[in-house]
Amino acid sequence: MPAIIPLNRRIEVLSHYWLSPLTSLIALRGFFYCPCFHSWRIQQHSTPQTAIFSYLFALVENTAHIQIWAPHSKTDITVAFLEITLKMPAEWTELLVAELSEMAYDSFLEEEDGLKAYVVEESFDEEALKGVLARYQDLFSAEYSVQEHEEKNWNEEWEKNFDPVEIDTFCRIRAPFHESVSGYNYELLINPRMSFGTGHHATTALMISAMGKEDFQGKEVMDAGSGTGILAIMAEKLGAKSVFAYDIDDWAFENAPENFKLNDCEKISLQQGIVTSVNHPLGDYDIILANINKNILLDEMEEYAKRLRENGLLFLSGFYEHDLKDIETEANKYGLVLKGHNVRTDWTAAVFSHSQNA
Numbered sequence: 001m002p003a004i005i006p007l008n009r010r011i012e013v014l015s016h017y018w019l020s021p022l023t024s025l026i027a028l029r030g031f032f033y034c035p036c037f038h039s040w041r042i043q044q045h046s047t048p049q050t051a052i053f054s055y056l057f058a059l060v061e062n063t064a065h066i067q068i069w070a071p072h073s074k075t076d077i078t079v080a081f082l083e084i085t086l087k088m089p090a091e092w093t094e095l096l097v098a099e100l101s102e103m104a105y106d107s108f109l110e111e112e113d114g115l116k117a118y119v120v121e122e123s124f125d126e127e128a129l130k131g132v133l134a135r136y137q138d139l140f141s142a143e144y145s146v147q148e149h150e151e152k153n154w155n156e157e158w159e160k161n162f163d164p165v166e167i168d169t170f171c172r173i174r175a176p177f178h179e180s181v182s183g184y185n186y187e188l189l190i191n192p193r194m195s196f197g198t199g200h201h202a203t204t205a206l207m208i209s210a211m212g213k214e215d216f217q218g219k220e221v222m223d224a225g226s227g228t229g230i231l232a233i234m235a236e237k238l239g240a241k242s243v244f245a246y247d248i249d250d251w252a253f254e255n256a257p258e259n260f261k262l263n264d265c266e267k268i269s270l271q272q273g274i275v276t277s278v279n280h281p282l283g284d285y286d287i288i289l290a291n292i293n294k295n296i297l298l299d300e301m302e303e304y305a306k307r308l309r310e311n312g313l314l315f316l317s318g319f320y321e322h323d324l325k326d327i328e329t330e331a332n333k334y335g336l337v338l339k340g341h342n343v344r345t346d347w348t349a350a351v352f353s354h355s356q357n358a
Contacts, residue, residue, distance in 0.1 A: 080120070080148065080149060081120050081121055082118070082148055083118055083147045084116065084118070084119065084124075084144055084145075084146055084147075085144060085147065087142065087144070088113075089140050093114065095136070097115070100117050103125065103128060104120065105117045106119060126146075129144065163200075167208055167209055170184065170185050171185065171186045173187075173199035174187065174190075176191055186237050188234065188237070188263060189259065189262040190228050190230055190259050190262075191255065191258050203347050203349065204291060206342055206347060207291050207315055207317050209342065210340075210342060210349050211234055211235065211289070216239050217239035217240075218241045219235075219287050220242050220286050221244070221288070222243075222246075222280075222282070222285045224246065224288060224290040225247055225290060225292045226246060226270070227247060227252050227255075227291075228252070228256060230259070231289045231291060232268045233263045233268070235289065236267050237263070240267065240287075242267050243269070244280065244281055244285070246271045246278045248272060250272075253272045269281060275300050275307075283307075284307045284312075285309065286313070287312060288315070289315045290304065290314070291315075291317045293318040294327065296318075298327070298330050301336070308336075309354065310354060311354060312353075314336055314352040314354065318347075319348055321343050321348045324348055331352050335354055337352060337353050337354075337355055338350060339353045
C-alpha cells in the first residue's frame with residue numbers, strides 16, 4: 001500500500017517523516033494525492049502521465065493550495081486520459097486512494113463530496129474499479145462517472161496555466177519561458193520542477209513581501225528548507241553578503257542550483273540535509289528564513305535560535321493565522337520576539353527578532 005502521509009497544514013515533502021520511497025502527497029484544504037510521484041521523478045518526465053500531473057497541478061493550485069510542480073520538458077507529449085468522479089463519503093477517500101493507487105491511477109483530487117481520480121485512457125479497467133467499490137460496499141456506497149479528456153499537448157497546456165507571480169511592483173517571479181516585463185524592482189527566474197517555491201503559494205509570496213521590508217545589505221543569511229532556492233535568491237538580490245541554503249529533498253537539491261544560475265547568483269552555498277545535519281559554514285546568521293510547516297517550525301525553533309545572532313531576524317511561514325499563537329509561544333522560549341506578521345488567504349508569515357535578554 002502506498003505511504004499516505006498526513007502532513008500538517010500544507011503540502012510538504014519532508015524526509016523527517018519518510019516512510020518508504022515517498023509515494024503520495026497530501027495537501028490539506030483539498031487533498032491532492034500523487035501515488036506515483038517518486039517513480040515519475042526518477043523517469044524525469046519520460047511519461048505522459050507526468051505532463052498530465054503538471055497540468056492538473058496548474059489547474060488546482062489556487063483551490064487546493066498545491067505548490068509542487070512536476071518536471072518540465074520541451075518534449076511534446078500528447079495523450080488522452082480519463083477523469084473518474086466518485087461520489088462518496090469524504091471519510092473513506094483515503095482508503096479508496098490507497099486501493100486505486102495500486103492500479104493504474106496517477107493522481108487524485110479530493111473534494112467535499114468525494115474524489116476525482118485520473119488515469120490514462122488505455123490503462124482504465126472499469127471492471128477492476130467496480131470490484132474495488134464492491135469490496136467496500138458494506139462500509140460506504142459510491143457512484144462514479146467517467147469523463148474522457150481530449151488528447152492535448154500537455155506541456156503546452158502546462159505552460160498556459162503556469163502564470164508569472166507579481167508581488168505588487170516589488171517583485172515578479174517568472175519561468176524561463178515567460179517574457180521579461182519592466183516595472184518591477186526585482187524579477188526572479190524560477191524553473192518550476194518538483195521543488196516548493198515558485199511564488200504561487202501564499203506563503204512564498206508572503207515571505208518575499210516581508211523580506212522586502214527589511215534590510216539585507218551585508219547580512220549573512222540562512223534559508224532553511226530552501227526548495228527551489230527562491231528565498232535565497234531574493235536574499236542575494238536584496239544585498240545579502242552570503243546565503244547558506246539547505247534542503248533534504250533530492251529534487252530540491254538538484255533544482256536550486258539551476259535557479260541560482262538563472263538569476264546570476266554567486267553568493268549562495270547549498271547543502272543537502274536538515275538543520276542539525278548540515279555543516280553550517282557561517283556558524284550563525286543575521287537572518288534566517290524558514291518557510292516550512294507548523295510542526296517542523298515548532299520542532300526546530302530552538303535550532304534556529306541557536307544560530308541567530310542577537311538582534312537577528314527570523315522569518316517564518318507555512319502555517320495558518322490561528323497557529324500564530326503556538327508559533328509565538330514556542331519562539332518566546334528562546335528569546336524570539338514577534339516583530340510583525342502578514343496574512344494572505346489565511347496563510348501567515350511572521351518576523352521575529354532575537355533578543356537574548358527577552
